[in-house]
Amino acid sequence: MDVVIIGNARCFHTMDWYREVAGIIKPRKVIFLTDLIESESHEKLVKESDIIADLYNIDWLLLKNQSNFGNIWRNIIKLLIIPVQIWKVRRFQEKNPHVIFHAITIYYMFLCWLAGIKFIGTPQGSEILERPDFSKWYKYFAIKSLHAASYITVDSVSMQKKIKEISGEDAAVIQNGIDVAEITDTDSGVTVRNKIISIRGMYPLYRLEEIIKSRNNSNDKPPISFFYPYWDDVYVGYMKSIFSERDLDIGRLAKKDMYTLMKSSYLAISIPLSDSSPRSVYEAIFCGCCVAVTPNLFIDSLPDCMKSRLYIVDLQDLNWFEKAVVKAKVITSIPYIPSEEALNVFDQARSMKLVCDLYYDPQKWN
Structure with missing residues (x-):
């Protein structure tokens, strides 16, 4: 079974995760399903050798630079195109029924939940440690997304404890690692x-x-x-x-x-x-x-x-x-x-090997 990473291709951490896994599980493929590649003055991280699939790219709709208003505008755009992205995820799953989905960040976990597919979820720090305390709506949908995940991985004990506290779900602590x-x-x-x-x-x-x-x-x-x-x-x-x-x-x-x-x-x-x-x-x-x-x-x-x-x-x-x-x-x-x-x-070559052994085993998904 191939692996599909659903996430933000402008994120250094996510792209490192994608490339490290791609090197470990060969000859199986790792596909990156994304809606963000190059916008808001972010450096383009995607290379020609990367296998990129379209989750309806929204780069063209975003502002030129990074700002608080730009963050709000991006969230508005994402809310408006959620139905399209849900359809995209479902279509991708229909065309590729034998793949393992891994959503990195709560937003992409949320998409997978709404699309009704099985997935591994990896939220990031403030998504769990801060935002649920400031927004009841965000907390509600975060909990729904956590419940929907087949497995959850986090990079700290503090996140593990907070996930247990707000959702009752267990999360495994595995460092993203460094190069x-x-x-x-x-x-x-x-x-x-x-x-x-x-x-x-x-x-x-x-x-x-x-x-x-x-x-x-x-x-x-x-x-x-x-x-x-x-x-x-x-x-x-x-x-x-x-x-x-x-x-x-x-x-x-x-x-x-x-x-x-x-x-x-x-x-x-x-x-x-x-x-x-x-x-x-x-x-x-x-x-x-x-x-x-x-x-x-x-x-x-x-x-x-x-x-x-x-x-x-x-x-x-x-x-x-x-x-x-x-x-x-x-x-x-x-x-x-x-x-x-x-x-x-902390060596990402070793930590990602652990992820592959534990969560990308096809036997777990058959």
Whole structure:
């Protein structure tokens, strides 16, 4: 049985999942069924070698750049074309009756539920940890989608617990993983780590202004390089207004360029209001950085070798940034060598092999 990934082809995580699985289950095919490929200033990730199927592409209907209004507009468009996409999913299933469907994010799980097909579901962090608390309608449809899934996978214990709490359903914790092979192959070209980086999205959720505020309270006030895969135009404008002259607004980076920057940095900062299982934090650790983070449940499940690269900050302490800088210089004086436990959990080649063994076994779907 072939596998069909239903998701957003603009998402780095989903595309990595798709390609890793495609390499593992050969000669079986992995088909990517999507409605989003290149829009809202997102980099086009789809390659000619990818097997892409159309879920009624809506790129042409979306705005040029990313913003809060753009997010609202995209959700309106998706609501309007749901009947068409339900028909598309059903037609695809009728033409390909012997496939395994895997929906990544609640929206695509919702589509599969409405289409009446069997599927594996993988929601993402805020879809479970935040949104059900702010919208009763969203919570209702999220629960329906969770109930409809034959299997549910998540990347953190916090998501697993919240799914059990709101729906009663069991979810398996399997890390999405990171590209350890490419990290290993990437040469930073430098021998001294001399940069501080912010590694999350340019949204209020990630509290980037708190980073600037504490940095400005430090003695040396070192520059910070901000790179981010997603952003809100209004928030970007606000952040630029409080940057120092030496701060760098890098924007989005290709994966290899991101790893190069991480390997030349001694401190990476990630202090969002909430978190599930932050891939960029794991990537920074494997690139040898010290990562400043706020207390979070995901930390408890990390192998010791990864915990040792973290500096837990107290945002109530006005000097947390300066203390993180001092700690990072000590931590990065020692090269990071991942343990076998860390590789088993976070190397996407190994974690996706586990997914394939557990959920893409044709015997489970006959």
